[in-house]
Amino acid sequence: MNQTIASDSGQLDTLRVHAADNVCVALKDLPAGTDVTDSGQRITLTEAIRHKHKFTLTALEPGDTVIMYGVTVGRATRPIAQGAAVTTENVEHSTASSTPQAKRGSWQAPDVAHFQGATFDGYHRPDGKVGTANVWLVVPLVFCENRNIEVLRQCVADALGEDPFREYKQLARELLHGSSGEPTPPPRERLFPNVDGVRFLTHTLGCGGTDSDAQALCQLLAGYICHPNVAGATVLSLGCQKAQIDMIKAAVQARDPQGLRPVHYLEQQASQSETALIRESLTTIFDGLATANQVERTPAPLSKLSIGVECGGSDGFSGLSANPLVGAVIDRLVALGGSGILSEFPELCGVEHELIARCSDDSVAERFSELMAAYQRHAALVGADFSMNPSPGNIRDGLITDAMKSAGAAKKGGDSPVVDVLDYIEPQTRAGLSLLCTPGNDVESTTALAGSGANLIMFTTGLGTPTGNPVTPVLKIASNTALATRMSDVIDFDAGPIIRGEVAIGELADRLLELCIETASGRYRPRAVSLAQYDFIPWKRGVSL
Incomplete structure (x- = not known):
């Protein structure tokens, strides 16, 4: 892992990655007729080879294996001359087991003396994990809630003054109406300085699929809700979909058996109105941000x-x-x-x-x-x-x-x-x-x-x-x-x-x-x-x- 790339000639033009390889990589564009020296052997390129592409070190016949990184990476489908380009026209996918270069128990760890005792400043969670970020998560159990997720996204961005697309929106206004000459207003002071923001997920699943799809979705969402970078979550459900609230609650409990992470579950079909659902959702988000903001970064190994x-x-x-x-x-x-x-x-x-x-x-x-x-x-x-x-x-x-x-x-x-x-x-x-x-x-x-x-x-x-x-x-x-x-x-x-x-x-x-x-x-x-x-x-x- 510590070597630099260099060819036999000392020029940074070509590279044979492994001694067993029968192809070489062009590190820059090489015209036809270029002479390449590899392991003392002189090879003349029969055609131009574009940088990043490979050419043969020996002539190959149909059925011969193409070897790179010391492993089989293809099979010749027609004769390939020495010094010719390897392409989809003359090589097809092929693999073959061989004696592995690795061996169990033989790994030599790199020298990490420079990093001994090094730490990063992260968010320590009650379960012992450490986050590299601190976000509140808003997720739908079914695609029917994607619109409500988008409404919440826009409302929260406007309330916090943290719209990531502020410059693009200004650009669109200028393109349509011309420049007003007024600069884009600066972002507001962050209300929750220890929080990296609110993240809103959308997807196309949750209903109409198989039971296993619904279970997999709930397990995936639980992985996000219980992620060390997540302080807590608001979950929106329609009510009638396959991915039920009980399913995701069970998935979250399996990862967080002590219930250390706050999660709020809201169901639209049990709500008085969409307005009521949005109000309750926003309340959980802003309360969650206030709680998340109490956690500060501290050193972690x-x-x-x-x-x-x-x-x-x-x-x-x-x-x-x-x-x-x-x-x-x-x-x-x-x-x-x-x-x-x-x-x-x-x-x-x-x-x-x-x-x-x-x-x-x-x-x-x-x-x-x-x-x-x-x-x-x-x-x-x-x-x-x-x-x-x-x-x-x-x-x-x-x-x-x-x-x-x-x-x-x-x-x-x-x-x-x-x-x-x-x-x-x-x-x-x-x-x-x-x-x-x-x-x-x-x-x-x-x-x-x-x-x-x-x-x-x-x-x-x-x-x-x-x-x-x-x-x-x-x-x-x-x-x-x-x-x-x-x-x-x-x-x-x-x-x-x-x-x-x-x-x-x-x-x-x-x-x-x-x-x-x-x-x-x-x-x-x-x-x-x-x-x-x-x-x-x-x-x-x-x-x-």
Whole structure:
């Protein structure tokens, strides 16, 4: 994890990631006829290779495996000359088990002497957990309440003077009516300085689905209500839907058996009027804010941090820079007694043997195998397969098979032992690295990471994405500097120097962990929070990939 990127020639033009690989990555655009030296062998490119894309180090025949990161990431479908581009026209998705590079009990923890005794300033909860934020949550049990949620959102924003879209609204008025010449009024003084705001969830579930969908929704919402970043919640129910108040009460009680977190349940069909419902809801919200404001940030050990890791809009550099960088941070956090959560099971396809080899015991390994197999069976029932995972954007920027994407995506989990495997909506209970069964869909997966208890999320991207989360701060890490510059309003950290060979991954990981501590302490505000990117999409299981 501490090496810099460099080719045999010393030029930062190409990279063979693993000694066993038979493809190489172009770190910049290379014209046809370019001579590349790899392990003393001279290769002439037969065609132009775009940066982030791969070319062959040896000639391949139909059926030959394509190897990258030391694992099988595809199979040749036609003859490919040495020095030719690897594309969707000549390679298809393929995986194969092989001798894993990892071995149980062999992990060497990174040097974390610099962080020994380090703390973050968090919100200590009565159950012993520590939040990196302090929000009041408003959630609907059924989509029929989404309108009321939106009414409450607008009313609360107006009352608190904390409208995140104030500048956009002013822009719209100017575009329609012309500039009035009057500056946008400054935001009001915060009435509740120890509270990070009110978060409002909406969704499309709760009625008309299966009983298991309703139970899963209630379990997910309970994970949010009982999240360490949440001070309490207001829950709106219509009354007749499948996801009943009794169901969510049971789910909340399972996570909070002592009833330490205040939760208010309101039912519209039992209310005198919509006005009465809105009045009662606003009362619970404002009373809740007053109570939440009594809690102040105080120091907490890094062992109280649980960081979920996610990738979206990945490119051909993600697995070389941003993902291994995030993995190095997770390794450091685990060495300090903290926790990480790696999700997106379709993007672990092809590296299962590596993760199994890292499992702390046989029962953990068996659960991972069982959940992966069950997911694949469910996907097959709806005519889907993990091989369908790469998006057009992924493919355009060099990730042409799911196995290739997965081999790079798994780097987000670092090298530490896998101590637990969680099914969707299950809470994280063990310190260390856990695997969480979610789809590869960015928002569905990020939603699940927070639901399982991640109180901070690191999100890597090579193409750029505006995804955030309502309760958990999300840090965006760019795989390349061009993206970090172009979308500076969205990106928090640039992993591009790794691609240029300017800095070792380990050194940059220390800087990123420091940013995580600043974020967890409320001293750094992630771009996703500043832009009010509060995305929430429950997974309707067995349908999404």
